[in-house]
Amino acid sequence: MGTYNKGILGPFSGKVGTVVGASWRGKDILRSLPKKTDRTPTETQMLQRLKFTTVSEFLTPISNVITRYYGSGSGELTRRNQAMSYHMKEAVNYVDPNFVMVYNKVQISKGDLLGVQNPTVAVPGGDKITYSWVDNSGQGTAKPTDQLVVVIYAPTENLYYSLLNAAVRSDGTINLDMPTYFNGLQVQSWITFAAADGKSYATSVYMGAVTIG
Template sequence: MGTYNKGILGPFSGKVGTVVGANWRGKDVMRSLPKKTDRTPTDTQLLQREKFTAVSNFLTPISPVISKCFGSGSGELTRRNQAMSYHMKEAVTYVDPDFEIDFAKVMVAKGDLPGVQNPAVSSPNPNTLKYDWDDNSGQGSAKATDTLVVVVFAPATGLYYYTLNAAARVSKVAVITLPTFFAGVEVQSWISFVAEDGKSYATSVYMGAIVVS
């Protein structure tokens, strides 16, 4: 892959002849088209592709969270790629004949901001999830104005819900009103904090399974 700056073609996007142009992390780049092959993929290659697809399908609906809150924004790997790499290695298992996400190992955010302390989740009213935690403002870089990030996933239906601003850290409670089609459905959820300026974030906490009232 090569970079260029106002070359003979100028910046471009898409396929031109035997090369593809794109903008990657603020740089104009060109790469050659992959060579076609008639070789049949091995079983191992097929399994790796299925694994990649399973992780990608899980992360794609929450891309706005991942692209804001996962890992470092510098370096060669995008936040999305960092999340893919982590989940491919740590958070997916093969249960014949499919790959399954290990929800307890999922991380929707990864960073150095002090995280959620003593969290709990309940569903006290119809279509709601209530999150409680201790206010640890002032612990390290934790501030009262840090906002709670919530990601909710219903495995049975494949539906997601997320918010990047559920409540301030100092609030110690957030009540999430879900769409009505979550009623009576078991969901998995993860929570984290993001700084008010959006520049730092905490590693997310897995909140386990709960049935929405």
């Protein structure tokens, strides 16, 4: 892959001959077309592709969180790519014949803001789920207005539920009314804090498995 400032007729996108022109992270780039091959992929290659697909399919429904709050927004790698790299290495295992996510290692955010202190989760009944935490506003850069971000996932039905501003740090607790189709399902969940302006955020906390209803 190469970058260029001016083509003969300025920047272009699409395929021309054996190269493809595109814009990526504010730069005009040229890429060569992939070579066709008749070779059958090895078992290792097939497993790597399956691993990539598993992680990608898990993260895609929460892209609204990942693309805001995962890692750094500068540098060569996008936030999405940083999240993919971490989860490919740390948060997926092979259980023949498939790869499965390791939920206690999943991160919905990764940053330097002071995180959630002493979090708990409970299901008081109905379609509700309750999160509680210690208000640690004033410690470091933590502010009362930091927003609680929540991601809830029901593996058996592949259902996701996310909120970017479920509560603020100073609330100390939140009772969420879940959609009725989550009733009776076991869910995994993760919570984190993000500054009100979105410029800083904490590394998320895994809250374990509970059953709604």
